[in-house]
Amino acid sequence: MMYSLLPFLNSSKVKVLSLILGSLYLLNLCRCTTQTPTPTNSLESVPYQTSPYSLMVPEFFPQPQLSEENPLTFEGIALGRKLYYDPIMDGKGNRSCSSCHIQGQAFQINNGSHQVVPHINMTWTTKFMWDGGFEGTLEEVMIFEVEEFFNTDLSKLNNNWEYRKLFKGAFNVNEITSKEAAFALAQFARTLNSTDSKYDQFNRGELSLSPEEMKGYMLFFNEKGDCFHCHSPELFTDNQTRNNGLDMNPDSGYFAHSKDPQDVGKFKTPTLRNIELTAPYMHDGRFTTLEEVVEFYANGVQNSPNIDPLMLHSSAGGNKLTPEEQANLIAFLKTLTDSNFTTREELSNPF
Amino acid sequence: MKKPNLVVLILFLSLLWGCTKNTPPKIKSDLTVSFTHTVHEHPVVLNQMQYINANGDTFSIKTIKYFISKFTLFTENGGQLTLPHYWYIDINDPESLQKNLLQQIPHGTYSGFSFILGFTNEDNVSNMFTSNPEYLMFWPENMGGGYHYQKLEGQYLKNGMPHNFNFHSGGLDKTDYSIQVIENLPFTASQNLHNLTINMEIQNWFKSPVTWDFQYFGAGIMQNHEAQETIQQNGHDVFSFTILK
Numbered sequence: 001m002m003y004s005l006l007p008f009l010n011s012s013k014v015k016v017l018s019l020i021l022g023s024l025y026l027l028n029l030c031r032c033t034t035q036t037p038t039p040t041n042s043l044e045s046v047p048y049q050t051s052p053y054s055l056m057v058p059e060f061f062p063q064p065q066l067s068e069e070n071p072l073t074f075e076g077i078a079l080g081r082k083l084y085y086d087p088i089m090d091g092k093g094n095r096s097c098s099s100c101h102i103q104g105q106a107f108q109i110n111n112g113s114h115q116v117v118p119h120i121n122m123t124w125t126t127k128f129m130w131d132g133g134f135e136g137t138l139e140e141v142m143i144f145e146v147e148e149f150f151n152t153d154l155s156k157l158n159n160n161w162e163y164r165k166l167f168k169g170a171f172n173v174n175e176i177t178s179k180e181a182a183f184a185l186a187q188f189a190r191t192l193n194s195t196d197s198k199y200d201q202f203n204r205g206e207l208s209l210s211p212e213e214m215k216g217y218m219l220f221f222n223e224k225g226d227c228f229h230c231h232s233p234e235l236f237t238d239n240q241t242r243n244n245g246l247d248m249n250p251d252s253g254y255f256a257h258s259k260d261p262q263d264v265g266k267f268k269t270p271t272l273r274n275i276e277l278t279a280p281y282m283h284d285g286r287f288t289t290l291e292e293v294v295e296f297y298a299n300g301v302q303n304s305p306n307i308d309p310l311m312l313h314s315s316a317g318g319n320k321l322t323p324e325e326q327a328n329l330i331a332f333l334k335t336l337t338d339s340n341f342t343t344r345e346e347l348s349n350p351f
Numbered sequence: 352m353k354k355p356n357l358v359v360l361i362l363f364l365s366l367l368w369g370c371t372k373n374t375p376p377k378i379k380s381d382l383t384v385s386f387t388h389t390v391h392e393h394p395v396v397l398n399q400m401q402y403i404n405a406n407g408d409t410f411s412i413k414t415i416k417y418f419i420s421k422f423t424l425f426t427e428n429g430g431q432l433t434l435p436h437y438w439y440i441d442i443n444d445p446e447s448l449q450k451n452l453l454q455q456i457p458h459g460t461y462s463g464f465s466f467i468l469g470f471t472n473e474d475n476v477s478n479m480f481t482s483n484p485e486y487l488m489f490w491p492e493n494m495g496g497g498y499h500y501q502k503l504e505g506q507y508l509k510n511g512m513p514h515n516f517n518f519h520s521g522g523l524d525k526t527d528y529s530i531q532v533i534e535n536l537p538f539t540a541s542q543n544l545h546n547l548t549i550n551m552e553i554q555n556w557f558k559s560p561v562t563w564d565f566q567y568f569g570a571g572i573m574q575n576h577e578a579q580e581t582i583q584q585n586g587h588d589v590f591s592f593t594i595l596k
């Protein structure tokens with residue numbers, strides 16, 4: 001096109017100029033082709049080669065929920081980690097998962113506008129979200145996150161040569177779909193496991209708890225304190241939806257999904273691992289400190305119609321722990337903080 | 352629902368037919384064990400404040416979960432055959448209400464059977480279960496460890512107000528409160544499929560020899576030896592049995 005114009009421009013200066021322009025144009029073409037090569041041809045040279053990753057299940061923990069369809073590999077986990085920290089995933093804005101799920105804050109955020117569910121031990125989770133309304137596998141919840149919550153623009157991923165290669169290597173696909181993106185995120189999520197708190201070390205006989213922590217331990221695991229049936233070890237959640245008596249007329253909770261009136265006010269028992277780091281508390285963030293939470297369980301329990309029978313002291317308004325007992329219970333709750341989890345290199349931002 | 356089942360049944364029967372033609376007859380028979388739960392002989396309706404116990408308290412039932420272990424058959428010559436199984440039963444989980452023991456009972460005549468509600472002390476070992484729902488039946492270490500034998504939960508009325516009860520039993524402080532149930536119900540195991548129905552009558556937990564008083568025992572009884580002993584005593588007649596051939 002450019003050359004067809006040349007006969008009309010007779011001056012030699014113009015000729016030289018057009019030659020320069022022309023070669024620049026060609027050069028530019030070359031640059032373009034090296035940047036976006038005909039994708040499938042070049043991807044074919046990227047080997048699909050994965051090395052299996054075996055998840056370490058610590059003593060006393062239950063069997064994790066693994067996926068036959070999405071076996072853990074070093075490549076898949078590394079790719080998931082990149083995606084988790086990359087705003088490229090956001091189809092509407094410029095957020096990454098890690099904007100709201102921050103490692104140092106146990107993969108939630110303390111001052112967000114929403115109460116974020118922390119990403120802790122999700123490999124054992126079968127009911128997701130505060131109200132437990134998303135029931136399924138980690139793969140399924142990640143497909144929801146990619147497709148609906150983040151509205152990920154897959155063409156952005158597919159136009160990124162680096163990601164094309166990584167997805168080819170980890171999942172053997174030439175074209176990235178939301179399925180592979182979700183599977184990679186699920187693989188990384190399966191490694192977000194908090195299993196090495198002071199409590200765990202105590203459990204394994206590696207150290208002892210302080211007298212206050214030990215008194216709190218006893219209260220937690222007996223019927224006087226009454227915490228263990230729902231926040232049951234070792235995950236400190238039973239993965240069930242329950243009504244712990246926050247309100248006489250509670251928020252709908254799991255009822256929104258089941259439409260069973262018995263489910264009004266039921267929320268998923270949250271894990272208490274790293275609870276020290278995840279204020280504010282409850283699905284609506286109504287309590288800002290653990291002191292407030294423990295005071296609620298002592299004196300503020302509402303004997304609401306669907307209250308769980310496991311709230312043993314509900315008709316008395318709570319477990320009536322004294323201020324000293326409450327302090328001991330909090331001391332125990334703080335032994336569930338796992339700094340290995342919140343600082344571990346493999347879980348951190350790879351960029 | 353009905354149709355596929357029928358197809359499966361026909362396929363299954365034809366498979367059996369094929370087998371019996373070519374192979375020698377089985378020497379062990381199949382047994383299915385069904386668990387049912389009643390209040391005053393009617394199937395339990397959950398979450399309804401409609402039952403009245405021996406003490407005159409109105410109550411509802413929300414949860415019934417328990418373990419059965421050491422199922423043992425008594426042979427005619429005085430021998431015993433203990434099956435290497437435990438069973439976990441949850442009224443809310445229909446699949447858990449039927450157990451299939453395929454080809455495990457040698458042909459012959461039996462004079463009866465026995466089982467344990469929960470686990471005897473030697474079998475009640477902490478951390479033996481590694482997956483839910485059994486895992487969640489744990490009994491805290493500081494109360495003796497092992498597993499709950501049973502969790503029966505609900506509410507009762509006092510002065511018109513609902514109160515929770517948690518009729519949880521287990522090996523408190525390593526005391527063996529498991530319940531041995533012995534039934535002298537003779538039966539013959541032959542080629543046919545046999546069905547044993549084990550029914551739990553909830554009212555009988557609260558009746559004899561001790562009349563259970565929800566208010567006296569309170570909402571939580573796991574650390575109460577008197578309560579655990581009472582449950583063990585009252586357990587003598589909660590189960591009844593039907594054998595179908």
Ligand SMILES: [Cu+2]
Nearest residue numbers: 229499519573
């Ligand atoms: Cu209990």
